[in-house]
Amino acid sequence: MKTSKYLRTLACGVLLLAAAIPARAQVFPNTYMNVDWQLGVPLDNGFADETSGWGMNFEGGYFVTPAMTVGAFISYQTNLESIPRQTLELGKSAALTTNQKHALFQLPFGVATRYNWLTENVFQPYVGLKLGACWTEMSSYYYVVKQYDDSWGFYLSPELGFSIFPRPDYRLGFHVAVYYSYATNHNDVLTYSVNRLNNFGVRVGISF
Template sequence: MKKIIITQVLVFFCVISALAQKQLGAISWEMNFPTNNDYLTKTSYRGGKIEYRYFFKKNMSAGLALNWANYEQYLPRQTFQKPDGNSAVTSDFVAQAYQLPITATYHYYFEGGKTFKPYIGVGLGGQYLGQSLYYNVYVTDDNNWGFVARPEVGVLIKPEKSAGWGFLVALGYSYSTNKNDLLNRDSFKNFGISIGFAFGQ
């Protein structure tokens, strides 16, 4: 319930801020594909993004973005060796991960048609990653913060040039330095596709 309330408050302020000129707020659904995690390979359909952009020039904006994604996957029986080599666990597992990057963003917009405005951008900041392995009646958690970089390409689509609302479609890549000692991972990487609503000019 607490997460729902916080999300609603963020959406409210994002939309209200976007009503002013030279500002844009957006909320998007995201689909994410992990790329360097042999223990997590399934696509996550449980993700989203809230963002705010301020146009300090006609074709440039700076802002903030909050993303999230949930991953879950069953792993057949196998052995995980702890990094110190002192012990190992053999079992089938359920792996879960919760990804929460918070970034400062920059976007550059190209001249498009009356309704399409392509753009490229990047977000830099911190990422919280909660990772859990469930086996038998036990669970191993590894929760930490890391640096994250998130380049993306996308397009802003409006029904007409002066419309105060539209759609965003983007393809992004995420690289973070989050670690998982049990699985001997020193990064977390994924591609994402986002589709959402945008409000503002």
């Protein structure tokens, strides 16, 4: 998808910027930034519900207190599923017999907050919460046809994670987090329907 390509390009740019940061410096004082690969596990979504590593997360924030940060995030996740050949009843006088490829694309963005511990240490744990909007596209591909439906919804995602800075005087390290996400989106394609999205996942990346 074009959106995924744009976000991957942005990620490469951020990684290059991070590599250029000199010791004892940050891009902006009293800030943090994360760029993560994301693994998404759908929970009872009922459509394209196979675990997928086609995701990324971008996040940055400002330390309003020594422990509390407020910032912004944007992420994306694509989940895919192959459906064997079957017959779908599309009405009283219509039916479709085909195999399918299902795809569910999620693009949440909004405000991110964190409470951090041990901010001067090598190991820095935190608990966070993301709130915002979520755009989704639910698609079914068969033959050369794509049937899809998109929608907007409210997004909420608590997160537990930590950053590791091997050298505390050098603000470039590793980031690991687990998260749960909930979105109010509703989509319908062919005979399939999704009403609300629940996901569990893991993020692994860099922090600076």
